[in-house]
Amino acid sequence: MSTVTDHKPLDERLLPTSPLRKLLARPELGSVVGALAVFLFFAFVADGFLRATSLSTVLYASSTIGIMAVPVALLMIGGEFDLSAGVMVTSSALISSMFSYQMTANTWVGVGVSLLVTLAVGAFNGFMLTRTKLPSFIITLGTFLMLTGMNLGFTKLIDGTVSTKTIGDMEGFSSARAVFASTITVGGVDVKVTILWWLGLVALASWILLRTRTGNWIFAVGGNEDAARAVGVPVARTKIGLYMGVAFGAWISGQHLLFSFDAVQSGEGVGNELIYIIAAVIGGCLITGGYGSAVGSAVGALLFGMTSKGIVYAEWNPDWFKFFLGAMLLLATLLNAWVRKRAEATA
Amino acid sequence: MARFRTWVGIALAGALSVSLAACSSTGGKRAEDARKAAAAQGRAAVNTPRWTFAMITHSGDGDTFWDIVQKGAEQAAVKDNINFLYSHDDEAQQQAQLVDAAVDKKVDGIIVTLAKPDAMKDAVARARKAGIPVITVNSGSEESKAFGALTHIGQDETIAGEAVGDELNKRGKKKALCVLHEQGNVGHEQRCDGVAKTFRGTLSKLYVNGTNMPDVQSAVGAKLQADTSIDSVVTLGAPFADTAVKARTDAGSKAEIDTFDLNPKVAAALKEGTLGFAVDQQPYLQGYEAVDLLWLYKYNDDVLGGGKPVLTGPQIVTKDQAAELAEYTERGTR
Numbered sequence: 001m002s003t004v005t006d007h008k009p010l011d012e013r014l015l016p017t018s019p020l021r022k023l024l025a026r027p028e029l030g031s032v033v034g035a036l037a038v039f040l041f042f043a044f045v046a047d048g049f050l051r052a053t054s055l056s057t058v059l060y061a062s063s064t065i066g067i068m069a070v071p072v073a074l075l076m077i078g079g080e081f082d083l084s085a086g087v088m089v090t091s092s093a094l095i096s097s098m099f100s101y102q103m104t105a106n107t108w109v110g111v112g113v114s115l116l117v118t119l120a121v122g123a124f125n126g127f128m129l130t131r132t133k134l135p136s137f138i139i140t141l142g143t144f145l146m147l148t149g150m151n152l153g154f155t156k157l158i159d160g161t162v163s164t165k166t167i168g169d170m171e172g173f174s175s176a177r178a179v180f181a182s183t184i185t186v187g188g189v190d191v192k193v194t195i196l197w198w199l200g201l202v203a204l205a206s207w208i209l210l211r212t213r214t215g216n217w218i219f220a221v222g223g224n225e226d227a228a229r230a231v232g233v234p235v236a237r238t239k240i241g242l243y244m245g246v247a248f249g250a251w252i253s254g255q256h257l258l259f260s261f262d263a264v265q266s267g268e269g270v271g272n273e274l275i276y277i278i279a280a281v282i283g284g285c286l287i288t289g290g291y292g293s294a295v296g297s298a299v300g301a302l303l304f305g306m307t308s309k310g311i312v313y314a315e316w317n318p319d320w321f322k323f324f325l326g327a328m329l330l331l332a333t334l335l336n337a338w339v340r341k342r343a344e345a346t347a
Numbered sequence: 348m349a350r351f352r353t354w355v356g357i358a359l360a361g362a363l364s365v366s367l368a369a370c371s372s373t374g375g376k377r378a379e380d381a382r383k384a385a386a387a388q389g390r391a392a393v394n395t396p397r398w399t400f401a402m403i404t405h406s407g408d409g410d411t412f413w414d415i416v417q418k419g420a421e422q423a424a425v426k427d428n429i430n431f432l433y434s435h436d437d438e439a440q441q442q443a444q445l446v447d448a449a450v451d452k453k454v455d456g457i458i459v460t461l462a463k464p465d466a467m468k469d470a471v472a473r474a475r476k477a478g479i480p481v482i483t484v485n486s487g488s489e490e491s492k493a494f495g496a497l498t499h500i501g502q503d504e505t506i507a508g509e510a511v512g513d514e515l516n517k518r519g520k521k522k523a524l525c526v527l528h529e530q531g532n533v534g535h536e537q538r539c540d541g542v543a544k545t546f547r548g549t550l551s552k553l554y555v556n557g558t559n560m561p562d563v564q565s566a567v568g569a570k571l572q573a574d575t576s577i578d579s580v581v582t583l584g585a586p587f588a589d590t591a592v593k594a595r596t597d598a599g600s601k602a603e604i605d606t607f608d609l610n611p612k613v614a615a616a617l618k619e620g621t622l623g624f625a626v627d628q629q630p631y632l633q634g635y636e637a638v639d640l641l642w643l644y645k646y647n648d649d650v651l652g653g654g655k656p657v658l659t660g661p662q663i664v665t666k667d668q669a670a671e672l673a674e675y676t677e678r679g680t681r
Contacts, residue, residue, distance in 0.1 A: 047452070054451040061444050152530055162533055166465065257440060263465035267530070268438055308441075312448040318434045322408070 024343040027284030028296030030336035034282070034328070035303050042306060046313035052189040054313060059191075062305030063198040064253065066298050068272070069279035070201045071249040073297035074209070075242045076280050079222035079289025080136040082125065082246050084143035086272030091147050092118045092254025093264040094155055097164040107172040115251050121147070122247025126240030148270060155266035168262040180252070181260035194256055198298070201249070205294035218242065222289030278325070279304055282332040291340075303328065391428035395646055398456065399430040400638055401449035404485070405442055405462040406435040411586070411610060412630055416485070418680055419634030420458070427642040439466030446470035456480050456641035461487020461494070462534070468494060480644050484633045486534060488656040497644055498652045500636050502628035502660035504534045508541015510661040511581060511605065511626055518603070518623065520579040521548040526567060528557030528587055535583050538607060542581060551577075563587060564594045571598035579603045579623070585610035592621050609664065611676040617669035628660030631680045 023029060042049045049055075068085055075082055092114050100110030121143065128139045152162070159165055167173060183190045209215040217238045220228035229235050258264055281287065282303055283296025307328060311321050402420055406413035417433055424431035432454070436442045443466050449457055450473050457474050461467050461483050468490075474481050475495045483491040483499045491499035515523055523546060525539040543550045553570055555563045571577055571594060580595070580602050582588045588606035595602055603623040606613060608630075616622040636657065643649040651657055664672060675681040 051451060054448070057444065057447045057451050060447075064440060064444075161536075162530075163463070163465075260469070261439065261443075261463075261466040265439055265463055265466070268440075272438075309444070309448050312432075312434055312445060313452060315430075315432055319408075 021343065024339060027291060027293045027336070027340075028299055029284075030339045031283045031296055031299040031303065031332055034332050034335060035299050035306070038303055038306050038310070038328075042310035042314065046310050047315075049310060049313045052187075054309075056189050056191055058305050058309045059195050059302075060305075061309050062302045063192065063194040064256070065275055065279055065304050066198045066301030067194060067201060067253050067256075068246075068249045068276045069283070069297040069301045070198075070205045070294050071242075071245040072273075072276040073280035073283060073285050073292055073294055074205055074218060075246055076277070076285040076287070077209070077222045077289060077292045078218045078239060078242045079225065080129065080239060080242065081140060081277070082243065083137065083140040083273050084121070084125065084147055085140075085246050085250060085276055086274075087144055087147040087151060087269040088118060088121060088247065088250035089253040089257065089272065090151055090264065090266065090269035091121070092251045093258040094151055094164060094254075094266060096255060097167055097258050097264055098155070098158055100167050100170060101165050102158060104170075107167055107170050107176050109172075110167075111176055111255055114254065115248075118247045118251040118254070119244050120247075122244040122250075123240055125247075126236075126243035129243070130236040130239055144273070151266045151269075162267065163265045164263050166263045167258075173259070173262070176255070177259040180255040180258075197252055197256075198301075201252075202294050202298045209294060214238070214241075219290060222291075224290070275304065278329055282329060284336050300332075303332070390425070392426045393428055393642075393646075395428055395642070397428055397430055398642070398645060399432065399452070399454045400424065400456040400458065400641055401432040401434070401452070401454045402458040402484075402634070402637070403442060403445045403449060404433075404435045404460045405437055405439075406460075407437040412584075412608060415630040415679060415681070416634035419631035419636075420638045421634075422631075423635045423638035423642070427638065429638060429642060431638065439463040443467055443470040446474065450474050450477050450479060453477070454479060455645060456482070458482050458484055458637040458641065460485045461490050464490040464494075471495065480641060482637050482641055484637045485630075491656065492654065497650050498640055499656040500633050500640070500659060501656065502658060503656070504537035505541040505544070506658070507607065507626055507628065507661035508538040508543075509545045510541075510663060511538075511607075512542045512545030514624055514663055515542070515579055515581075515605070516545070516547050518579070520546075520603070522574075522577050523548060523550045523579045523581055524567075524570060524577050524602075525550055525552050526563075526580060526582045526587060526591065527552060527554050528563065528582070528584060530554055530556075538583055539581075557584070557587070560586075560590055564590050564597070567591050567594035568597040571595060571600040571602060575600065577602050579605060582606045584608055585613045585625070588613050588616065588622055588625070592616065609672065609676055609681050611673070614664075614669050614673040614676040614681075617664065617666055618673060620666060623665075625664045626660065627662045627664050627681070629662060629681070630659075632659045 072082060072085055095117050096110040096114035099113045100107045125140055125143055129136050155162060155164060182193045184193060209218065217233045220233045221235050221238050225235055279300035280297045283300030285292030285296065307324055308321060311318055404413055421431055434445045436445060446459060447470055457479055459467060459471065459481060464487050471481055471494045481496045483496045485501045488499045488501060488503060525542060527535045527539060529535055539552055553566065555566045557563065580591050582591050585606060585608040588604055589612050591604045595604060605623045607626045609625050609627050613622060613625050617625060640651055672681055
């Protein structure tokens with residue numbers, strides 16, 4: 001006598017999915033395929049691209065973009081933009097350098113002050129956004145212009161020139177340099193410490209997104225803000241936090257700039273915010289929010305680094321670099337969209 | 348859709364027939380090709396091995412000045428049998444990374460600009476450690492030696508400014524205006540300060556937004572209207588001289604316009620007499636000499652300058668030299 005088993009259909013979310021389907025549903029898959037293709041392409045075309053020293057330079061170039069691309073990707077998953085991210089890096093470096101110099105303080109004091117001020121700028125962005133209900137495009141465009149002006153204005157006012165004075169001979173400089181801008185030699189190859197910062201940030205952001213309640217909130221506010229608010233997600237707090245995350249990234253990048261060059265040019269950083277956004281989008285973030293990954297932003301930054309330096313190794317005319325970048329952006333986004341469609345189609 | 352295609356076809360056919368029927372007998376591409384054919388065909392003049400030299404500058408995208416520097420470098424590269432690579436970025440960090448990339452490629456020589464010396468320090472040191480000779484051009488005359496470069500080739504901005512001040516004195520000017528078109532450029536400040544140092548009259552500074560020409564024109568025009576006693580305007584780049592001339596016309600002022608750097612329009616305006624004089628730093632020479640001096644170092648261990656910068660300027664250009672220079676500016680080498 002056999003027992004009759006109950007054949008109630010399982011909830012579709014609990015159905016076991018094949019590993020292939022799981023892989024196809026990852027946001028960064030398209031960019032990984034693209035990155036492999038670009039890597040193989042330059043490995044064949046560019047002489048010396050596969051040398052360890054060259055790869056280290058490529059990774060360094062990618063990390064300087066990637067450190068910012070991670071929090072920018074998180075912000076975009078949360079459905080917002082930050083156009084002030086590029087100049088905020090320069091602002092952070094300027095504040096740190098000028099505070100230490102003018103107060104004749106240990107450079108770590110400047111680093112701490114810079115962190116507080118940069119986080120305050122991020123909080124200001126988020127606060128203005130949640131309070132005024134204006135689009136983030138407008139709010140951060142305003143911040144971008146104000147920061148650009150303040151970078152030039154304050155530097156000229158305080159230092160009398162357009163770049164900061166060197167702080168290389170001050171106390172705490174060497175230890176700060178070790179943290180933000182040192183070079184570790186691994187098997188005869190110089191590896192920059194920013195690569196470690198970058199990987200650390202990617203790991204941290206992935207953990208937040210996939211393993212914590214905060215991560216669910218980020219996806220929720222980017223996917224549908226009103227629905228998220230209705231089920232009790234603290235929308236304003238989440239968004240302000242995301243903007244402060246971008247500020248934190250800007251602080252790390254800014255300190256790296258300062259301690260690797262020990263003087264900062266006040267007019268720089270304009271335009272980089274778009275590069276961070278490009279890296280996030282190539283990595284599978286949707287412009288409309290609610291979808292993307294931290295690993296994807298890292299792959300996007302790697303694509304950017306490989307292209308920008310690969311062109312040099314291949315001895316091509318760098319005039320065409322922006323053209324390749326634009327074409328890559330379109331291709332990657334199309335590929336992402338196509339992969340996502342395939343993944344969503346029920347097999 | 349079909350109708351749309353017909354229209355496009357008609358428009359294209361029309362454009363083609365007009366362009367065929369209306370050939371210009373002067374100027375244009377044909378004249379340029381004739382000039383190129385008349386110029387000597389470049390062939391290597393030496394039989395040294397084919398070395399690779401990389402040049403990395405702080406130029407932005409599409410800059411006329413750097414285009415001339417590049418032309419000079421390419422000409423010397425052809426003559427000296429050099430594989431010449433050029434790259435540029437106006438962000439200090441990116442420029443340093445490009446130098447790193449050149450070192451990774453194990454090139455035989457590096458030419459670099461030190462507009463942002465602090466940022467380039469480590470990259471240049473890395474090149475020296477790898478045994479690659481480095482020559483600095485255009486900017487960084489003070490740091491060049493300390494960084495371990497062979498030579499610096501360029502113009503001292505302060506000296507160039509002083510030359511302008513002297514020339515203004517010679518012309519009996521009393522009140523000059525210095526137009527700075529790039530906020531945050533150290534070289535520009537040095538130029539204006541140099542003028543102030545030797546100029547016996549009074550000099551005032553005017554900051555304008557160089558990426559927006561109409562804005563430059565209205566700002567200069569407004570200043571000339573506000574202060575009618577200004578009798579000379581000094582612009583810091585060739586494209587701005589022409590704009591200042593337009594502004595002068597707008598304001599109905601009698602001020603003389605003088606400029607740093609040359610381009611075809613400036614040469615033509617000097618010939619006509621709408622411009623007073625120009626100060627040239629000979630960018631072609633900066634590129635050409637940099638490649639040539641690296642070649643001399645590799646071939647014969649020769650170093651020029653005796654530890655001092657090799658100056659390519661300032662050279663004052665007036666109406667008298669403008670006629671012959673017009674041809675060279677057209678060619679894009681002055």
